[in-house]
Structure formats: structure tokens, C-alpha cells
Amino acid sequence: MNKHSELSSVLQSVNTANGLPNAHYTDTEMFDLEKRKVLFTNWSGVGFGKDVPKAGDAMPVDFLGMPLLIVRDHEGQIGVFQNTCRHRGMILVDKPKKIGGVVRCPYHSWCYALDGSLRATPHVGGPGQNMHEDVDKSELGLIRIKSHVWRDVIFVNVDGQAAPFEEVxxxxxxxxxxxxxxxxxxxxxxxxxxxxxxxxxxxxxxxxxxxxxxxxxxxxxxxxxxxxxxxxxxxxxxxxxxxxxxxxxxxxxxxxxxxxxxxxxxxxxxxxxxxxxxxxxxxxxxxxxxxxxxxxxxxxxxxxxxxxxxxxxxxxxxxxxxxxxxxxxxxxxxxxxxxxxxxxxxxxxxxxxxxxxxxxxxxxxxxxxxxxxxxxxxxxx
Structure with missing residues (x-):
């Protein structure tokens, strides 16, 4: 099926155009395509600043299957990260919570600061050895998702390729x-x-x-x-x-x-x-x-x-x-x-x-x- 030819009538002027075909509302494969090419490639809304009002407030969001973590840092800025530990891929935060010091993975206790940087890797080099020469903490911070807050809405650009929000x-x-x-x-x-x-x-x-x-x-x-x-x-x-x-x-x-x-x-x-x-x-x-x-x-x-x-x-x-x-x-x-x-x-x-x-x-x-x-x-x- 040539989806582009199906969309040619949508791209006409309003006087003669047809709307998007049925598949764009009923077909799960099309839903997944639009997730990738419409929602993940643009600035999509995923939450509100009022839900993380104070430093250390964290809120997990499932955005079309993508696990995200919204965090307000000590400077009052909101950041959005992939809610996945860089060690074995464990979900870090499963419900809204107040983070006192660091984001701690519940699996092996790798710990991340509110800015996403990796701060601690307990026993990574063996019992009592919290460092290893081949585990570079500076390269293993949480994956930051491009985000922007406007009128308290938290927008994200998942694929990271969109122009800045203020420009778009x-x-x-x-x-x-x-x-x-x-x-x-x-x-x-x-x-x-x-x-x-x-x-x-x-x-x-x-x-x-x-x-x-x-x-x-x-x-x-x-x-x-x-x-x-x-x-x-x-x-x-x-x-x-x-x-x-x-x-x-x-x-x-x-x-x-x-x-x-x-x-x-x-x-x-x-x-x-x-x-x-x-x-x-x-x-x-x-x-x-x-x-x-x-x-x-x-x-x-x-x-x-x-x-x-x-x-x-x-x-x-x-x-x-x-x-x-x-x-x-x-x-x-x-x-x-x-x-x-x-x-x-x-x-x-x-x-x-x-x-x-x-x-x-x-x-x-x-x-x-x-x-x-x-x-x-x-x-x-």
C-alpha cells in the first residue's frame, strides 16, 4: 500500500481535499507509524510543571510506551530523562515521589543526581569496590530527552531532531x-x-x-x-x-x-x-x-x-x-x-x-x- 498516494488528496486545498483515511484512526500499524513520525519527531506534551512543584519532585510518565521521568532540580529547572537505569535497564521510578538526594535504582542501587549524572555504582568492581576502570561514570548518566516548558506544559522531542521549541x-x-x-x-x-x-x-x-x-x-x-x-x-x-x-x-x-x-x-x-x-x-x-x-x-x-x-x-x-x-x-x-x-x-x-x-x-x-x-x-x- 502506497501511503503517500493515499495522502495526496489530504494535501490539496480545503475546497477539494479529503480527510485522513480510516487507517489513520483504526489501524495499529498506522498508530505506531504516527507515534514515530508525528509524536516523537515533534514537540509533544507529556505533563505539567505543577505536578513537580518543588526541587526533588519526580514523576514517571509512560509516553506511548516510552518510559520518561520528569524531575525538578535544585535550581528549579525541569528536566526529562529516559526512566531507565544505564546498568541493566531497570525502571528507576514507578510512581510520583520526592527524591531527597539521588535517584536510586531499586535493582543494584546505581544512583543518579537530579541532573541525570551517574553518582554511585556500589560494588561495581567487586564486593566493597565501588569503581571499575572500565565503567566510566561520566559517560553513563541518564539519557536526557529534549524538553521545554511553556505555560506550564512540559513538551518533549523524543527523537531529539526538532528545531528548538521557540523556533518551531x-x-x-x-x-x-x-x-x-x-x-x-x-x-x-x-x-x-x-x-x-x-x-x-x-x-x-x-x-x-x-x-x-x-x-x-x-x-x-x-x-x-x-x-x-x-x-x-x-x-x-x-x-x-x-x-x-x-x-x-x-x-x-x-x-x-x-x-x-x-x-x-x-x-x-x-x-x-x-x-x-x-x-x-x-x-x-x-x-x-x-x-x-x-x-x-x-x-x-x-x-x-x-x-x-x-x-x-x-x-x-x-x-x-x-x-x-x-x-x-x-x-x-x-x-x-x-x-x-x-x-x-x-x-x-x-x-x-x-x-x-x-x-x-x-x-x-x-x-x-x-x-x-x-x-x-x-x-x-
Missing amino acids: HADLLQRWSEFEQPVHHGGDTSSFKLGVKTNWKLAVENYCESYHLPWVHPGLNSYSRLEDHYNIEERDRYSGQGTLVYRQLKGESGEVFPDFDGLSQQWDEGAEYITVYPNVLMGVQRDHAFAIVLEPKACEQTVEHIELYYATAPEASPDLSDLREQNAALWKTVFEEDIFVVEGMQKGRHGDYFDGGRFSPAMDGPTHNFHHWVATQLTKG
Whole structure:
């Protein structure tokens, strides 16, 4: 099967293009190919800085079968390593933990510093001999995975060949430059995850567009109508949607969340919702933001990790705790309303005669842009 010829129709303009063929949603071999050529070769989201808040905090992550370890070091920087001992390949950390001194392998007690360097090799030269001339500790540190933290999302480039994050996403960083300021996680009630029986790409495709709002999100559509939205599509970079009628949530006494500092008038009633390719969904509003990391668990299984952030920390505004909880409940409702859609599209991809579908040239530009990007990644080289 010539996969490149199958993708030629995806690479056409939105007016005439078909979507990605069924196999890209239902075939395990294709899932593995996309793991290698889409998710491992680009800057993919794997976690959040808020999960390793202090020096020594460590969190293991299984990213498509790749064992990773996220660690915050003594300088407050986050590093990502392959979670595999350089000795006999033992998993080093199997659950989130606080590391007091070193990362110690539970098998033979080889020990690594928080920067990944190998510090101790007990009895490596025989009983009581902790060194051996042929075991060079300077060459046996943990394998560091290229990583970057933006808006508290931890991105990794597994194959190590991507250009720097700031270069790859320069346009988006400029677009949202006003929001380049600290974000504070809203606390336990601002964190939730949804398991969905769908291929991860369908969650991206649904998030990209506002076309479905009138039918899938009637509550949201009651004040944020289809005509109040605009498409965001930067070819082969990112895509999403914006609204011109963002409405701040108000408490019973009229209280609102503090705004992010120094925002221009555009954001008084504007908000944007963009996919950072391949698997991170982000939203920015004047008074809060969110990030969603899509974790592809299997070809037809995805976990959406959703986190809400604010301009001020919860401890600095305890009087807004009820409002934060209410805000999280509202967003959870919106995201849950999408579940039947992405799961329904997944079921539909098992229709043998489905040809990838067509796009509305007026409404589906952001979704087609994502299809085009995926197809471009797969046909490289």
C-alpha cells in the first residue's frame, strides 16, 4: 500500500481535499507509524510543571510506551530523562515521589543526581569496590530527552531532531506574547481528566473548530454564537478558533477573577483556543487559561488531561475558591459534551466506505490545516 498516494488528496486545498483515511484512526500499524513520525519527531506534551512543584519532585510518565521521568532540580529547572537505569535497564521510578538526594535504582542501587549524572555504582568492581576502570561514570548518566516548558506544559522531542521549541512555535509565541507572564494553577478542583474511546487526532480536530457549537454546546452557543467566532489557521504551524464575545464568570456578589497584567483591549471580550501541534490544546482568556494534554493510550483510546490556570495563586485569593470551582465545573461540562462526538467519529471510521470525508471550505479550515500537517509529517523524506 502506497501511503503517500493515499495522502495526496489530504494535501490539496480545503475546497477539494479529503480527510485522513480510516487507517489513520483504526489501524495499529498506522498508530505506531504516527507515534514515530508525528509524536516523537515533534514537540509533544507529556505533563505539567505543577505536578513537580518543588526541587526533588519526580514523576514517571509512560509516553506511548516510552518510559520518561520528569524531575525538578535544585535550581528549579525541569528536566526529562529516559526512566531507565544505564546498568541493566531497570525502571528507576514507578510512581510520583520526592527524591531527597539521588535517584536510586531499586535493582543494584546505581544512583543518579537530579541532573541525570551517574553518582554511585556500589560494588561495581567487586564486593566493597565501588569503581571499575572500565565503567566510566561520566559517560553513563541518564539519557536526557529534549524538553521545554511553556505555560506550564512540559513538551518533549523524543527523537531529539526538532528545531528548538521557540523556533518551531515562534509565530504562536508572538501571537500570545501578551500572555507571556506567570500562570498559577487553580488547585485540586482545577484539575481533571477524561478517558475517551477515540483516536487522539479526533480530539484535536473537534477542538480546532467552532462549526459544531450550535448542536453540541447549546449552553455556550446561547451567548457565543457561530457568527461570533473566527478561524485561526497558520499552515503547518497551528490552528484553532477565536471568539469575540468572551464573557467573564461572575460570582453572586459580582466578584470576578483578576485579569492577567497589561492586556490590550482585544482581550476585553476576546479569547482564543489553539492546538499546539501535535497534541496540546490551549485556551487563553483575560482572567484565566487552560491547557489540555492529549495522551494517546492506544489507537482508539485517549486520556485528556485538563488543567486550569489563573493570574493569581489560590492562596493569594482564597475568597475566589468557590468561583474557581464553579469555573472548573463549567469547563468540565463543555469538554464532556464533546465526548459523544469524538467517540462517534471514531466508530464512524470503521465504515469501510468512508473516504476521509470532505471539509466545509468556510468552516473547516482549522481542521484541514491539522490534517495537512499530519500528512506532511508522514510524507517527509
